[in-house]
Amino acid sequence: MELKDKVALVTGCAVRVGRVIALTLAEQGCHIVMTYLSEAEPYQKTAAEIQAKGVEVLALPMNVQTPGDPARVVTAAVEHFGRIDLLVNNASVWLKAPFLEISEQTWRSALDINLTGPFLMSQAVAPHMLRQKGGLIVNITDLSAYQTWAGYAHHSASKAGLVALTRVMAAELAPHVRVNAIAPGTVLLPDNADEAKVQWAVENSLLKRIGTPEDVARTVVFLAESDFVTGAVYLVDGGRALV
Numbered sequence: 003m004e005l006k007d008k009v010a011l012v013t014g015c016a017v018r019v020g021r022v023i024a025l026t027l028a029e030q031g032c033h034i035v036m037t038y039l040s041e042a043e044p045y046q047k048t049a050a051e052i053q054a055k056g057v058e059v060l061a062l063p064m065n066v067q068t069p070g071d072p073a074r075v076v077t078a079a080v081e082h083f084g085r086i087d088l089l090v091n092n093a094s095v096w097l098k099a100p101f102l103e104i105s106e107q108t109w110r111s112a113l114d115i116n117l118t119g120p121f122l123m124s125q126a127v128a129p130h131m132l133r134q135k136g137g138l139i140v141n142i143t144d145l146s147a148y149q150t151w152a153g154y155a156h157h158s159a160s161k162a163g164l165v166a167l168t169r170v171m172a173a174e175l176a177p178h179v180r181v182n183a184i185a186p187g188t189v190l191l192p193d194n195a196d197e198a199k200v201q202w203a204v205e206n207s208l209l210k211r212i213g214t215p216e217d218v219a220r221t222v223v224f225l226a227e228s229d230f231v232t233g234a235v236y237l238v239d240g241g242r243a244l245v
Contacts, residue, residue: 003138003226006031009083011076013064013123014093016043019142019190019215023090024048026219028055030226035079035086037064037093058083066093066119067111076126085134088226089127091120091141091164101155109156116160117167124171124181131179139175140222141168141183143235145243148185161185165235172233180232182225187239189213208241 005027015024016038024034025048034052036059038045045061052059060082064075079086095115097108120141131137146158147165165183172181188203191212203212217238225231237243 008087010088011035012090016045020092022215033058072122112156117163139181183235187242
């Protein structure tokens with residue numbers, strides 16, 4: 003897929019990794035539909051940065067837990083741009099709790115945001131991609147889908163489910179729509195990470211360093227340009243999965 007003048011919808015991209023993905027796609031010439039969760043997020047600043055790349059941007063609020071919100075966003079995007087060529091399901095939540103202390107509500111929140119959200123977004127976007135006989139969906143999962151992370155049962159289940167969903171969608175939506183996933187390792191630490199956390203991340207990488215959001219964004223571009231890749235999960239983790 004040649005990205006210039008294509009339309010990319012990136013969920014949860016006001017900040018952090020999602021923001022870099024959106025900016026990188028804009029640098030490639032993509033018009034961007036960006037979703038943000040609340041007015042408290044600096045979405046206007048991100049939208050201005052995207053627009054400064056010489057492309058058009060449409061910023062829309064969305065909460066995947068609100069019934070009808072994913073379909074509303076997709077409808078607005080198609081009405082504005084006429085098409086959607088690339089969907090990046092980036093919006094996610096990190097919830098941590100011991101297994102025996104996870105409430106049903108917390109369990110449902112993790113799955114609703116991390117798994118049902120991408121499902122609903124993809125289900126809303128896919129018919130448009132099939133009609134135009136082309137499109138790419140990229141799901142952002144993580145290493146918890148493959149590793150055992152104590153304290154993250156609900157998170158791990160949601161991300162493992164997203165890997166399974168990626169493969170099934172790739173099979174069902176072929177040959178016109180490709181579906182892949184990216185599983186980043188440590189590419190961006192929390193703002194309050196201390197030196198011990200930084201050292202832990204370095205030591206748990208075969209490359210002995212922390213990655214960057216740009217590493218993930220470049221992989222999105224690679225997947226867009228690689229028309230013979232579908233149903234794959236790319237680990238962008240500095241070898242952490244092997245440690």
